[in-house]
Amino acid sequence: MGKCPYCQKSAGIFKKLHKECEVKYNNGKELIKKKSNSFFDKSEIVEIEELEKIADESFIPYDEFEDIMESTFTDNLLNFLDDGTLDDKEEDSLGEYMEHFKLTQEQLNENDSLSKMIRASILRKLLNGEQSTSRMKIEGNLPFKFQKSEELIWLFQNVELFEQRIKTTYKGGSDGVSIRIAKGIYYRTSSFRGHPVKTTNIVPIANGMVAITNKHIYFSSGIKNFRINYNKIITLEPYSDGIGITKDGVTAKPQVFKNVDGWFCYNFIKNISE
Ligand SMILES: [Zn+2]
Structure with missing residues (x-):
């Protein structure tokens, strides 16, 4: 007798899972993706609690939920970068997404997404002729000996x-x-x-x-x-x-x-x- 990986209850004889649990799980993922993405097209503004509730009811583990939230951020970032640059407004909307859904830097950077955004921002500043400054906080000593005025x-x-x-x-x-x-x-x-x-x-x-x-x-x-x-x-x-x-x-x-x-x-x- 198998245990359903979604609801953790018995799946019944000769069965590995409940089909309806799997459907619920897949629909839940799609719905979270859609609703988080609506933050960018402004079709609907939902709160993080609502999305967490969907995850909960659809047997979506928290780390998978975080991955979906990060993937929405990344998809929109890549979309913005399709013309080559990330402009001020685009960067702001990514920041607002992070703030609205109370996502931490760690959550958004699990797959390097936040860092990618910051690097895009560094490139924009370079192209605009602004002074390049470091946006990395380094803990500990680096093995490099930089020159004076080297950043x-x-x-x-x-x-x-x-x-x-x-x-x-x-x-x-x-x-x-x-x-x-x-x-x-x-x-x-x-x-x-x-x-x-x-x-x-x-x-x-x-x-x-x-x-x-x-x-x-x-x-x-x-x-x-x-x-x-x-x-x-x-x-x-x-x-x-x-x-x-x-x-x-x-x-x-x-x-x-x-x-x-x-x-x-x-x-x-x-x-x-x-
Ligand atoms: Zn089940």
Whole structure:
């Protein structure tokens, strides 16, 4: 006799679940998605309590409920970014969503959504010619030695560094196909979905941290530490989950940083070094 994973009651002989519980669960998820999303199209403004009640009655666990609330935030962010930039009004509406549904930074950042919004905001400020300032609160000491007047813009942790072995498959300068979309943005976020860094012909070197400043990209790990001046970069290759960089110099090997936001790094470096 199985136990229904939704209501936790006996599902009956030879059964794993109650069909009606499953329907309730799926409908509940869809309804929460729809009602949370209506905050953005202003068709209906509901309160968080109402949504929690739907989750409760539809056997949706709290962490799944939080995921739905975050996914609505992310979908709208990506929608806003479809033209390349996140404008003031769009950023405000995301902030209002967070406030209205009393979502914490942790809840919204479970899948990096809030950070993605902040990075989009940093890009907008850069394109508008405003001073780039850090919006990261760092606890503890960083292993980097920044120059005077150098500002930390973003920090990525658990980054894998690869070096590309030059073989026939490597196409240098492949960023030549990038096309500007809006005010200095070269790629839409949508072009970064589902194209992870391929690890053929690239050799893992180290695991560490990447700092993006207004002047350099830094890498630090137990075995390898270096920085690259943006002005010394000759090719940039964007990936959904990484960025490939080749710097000036005949012996320079292409380096790939995996587990960074390729869209942000590409557009930030391109625009700040111009
Ligand atoms: Zn059931």
